[in-house]
Amino acid sequence: MNSDHLSLNIKRYDLSDDKSLKASSAADELILKSYTELNSIDKLLAIYNDRFGYLRCHLNHLNPTSIFTNKSQLNSIESNCKSNRLVFNNCSDPLTSLENKIDLAVLRMPKSLALFELYLQHISKNSTPRVQVIVGYMTKYFSPKMIEIAEKYFSTVEQSRAVKKARVATLSGKRMLEKAEMIDFLAYNNRTYRQYWGVFSAKHIDYATQYFLKHIKTTPKDLHILDLASGNGVIANELLKILPNSTFHLIDDSFLAVESAKLNVAGENVHHYFENNLSTFTDHAFDLIVSNPPFHFEHEINIQIPIQLFKECYRCLKPGGNLQMVANNHLNYSSQLKKIFPTVETVVQNESFVVIRCQK
């Protein structure tokens, strides 16, 4: 590592009062240390799953390519580069081929093993035969399945000793594999939904979403509809069957979710957005906003992010318009929503989920 970079100041760019949440972990530090020990200054490098840009900022002098999956992540990496006076240029999503083949990848282990495998597919397709991959993870999140997946793609997988409760696995000996489609198929309501590996709820349509879909109330006057945090697009798609002449806007922070929704919901009256906030939309743009909002972010729970989104929903709804959502009971959103909306009602509730309707 370049000694000029030791004093970098890397910030989290999400909303949280929880001071225990950090922009990097011992796993990131160990990745950097392992990278330095490889003495690979002349190798073409790609960085995967670098949530706030800690790895990018520390390795920026090597002109790496950052592979991003989330808009919030891309914004954070850009902001951290800018505030540390670093030029941020090369980046790519994980479905696009890289211009040049890489010989080294550093990867912060994501929570989703399916996303890990999607990253390994990308590395496999975009690297030289001698590529090495350094995967960093906190030991408390280790699963033997990680090694099993890594061994599908690489013949040698070596785990380091633990340092500050983190380890790295170094992968080498790339195997030649057939191309995989990287898509899961989910049957629901006489239809098969498709979604890329790593997108929310891979085995079945989420049970909270299924409950919500039974209780959403629409009227023919709902002409402009937003599906906030749309995932694979199932909510918008089911409503499109009832309101075929309405205009649907689907927004998600995950690139792979947006690309999945494009596979499932299409038409002249359907618009997709890869965004993590509602700043694209004008005041009073929507009659109805529907959502199964996010509260898990990797291994963290953070309800300040959905609450900020609800405030933006209020701005974007027409007077008389409404926000309908499903949530896990324990999140207790109603008390927060009452601070934003004049009318908040519980539509229905069971032992796990609650459907809430807020009117502007």
Ligand SMILES: C[S@@+](CC[C@H](N)C(=O)[O-])C[C@H]1O[C@@H](n2cnc3c(N)ncnc32)[C@H](O)[C@@H]1O
């Ligand atoms: C609980 S899932 C719901 C997905 C889909 N609507 C469904 O019901 O299956 C929440 C979604 O929120 C997305 N998300 C997370 N943060 C977001 C943000 N700031 N803005 C928009 N979407 C976000 C995640 O990528 C995820 O797809």
